[in-house]
Amino acid sequence: xxxxLKKRLEKIEKELDKCRTSSFIDGWQTQKHAKKARKWxxxxxxxxxxxxxxxxxxxKLYRNGKKNIN
Numbered sequence: 641x642x643x644x645l646k647k648r649l650e651k652i653e654k655e656l657d658k659c660r661t662s663s664f665i666d667g668w669q670t671q672k673h674a675k676k677a678r679k680w681x682x683x684x685x686x687x688x689x690x691x692x693x694x695x696x697x698x699x700k701l702y703r704n705g706k707k708n709i710n
Contacts, residue, residue, distance in 0.1 A: 642697050649690045656683050 659676045666673040 642694060642701075645690055645694050645697070649687065649694070652683050652687045652690065656680065656687065659683070 659679045661673055661676040661680065663673065666676060
């Protein structure tokens, strides 16, 4: 499961690289700029949720491994 989450995280990071906004390229206050900015916000939120899920799973695995050793 953790591998699946990491693959999704990589995919989101690639998408974030593609939708970086630039007022020089996209223009300022244009629909193109606004669309990229909204997409960036959504992807960034998803990225943070995935990072949190991965961290939670790793903590649980560490704790379970630690309990098994004792």
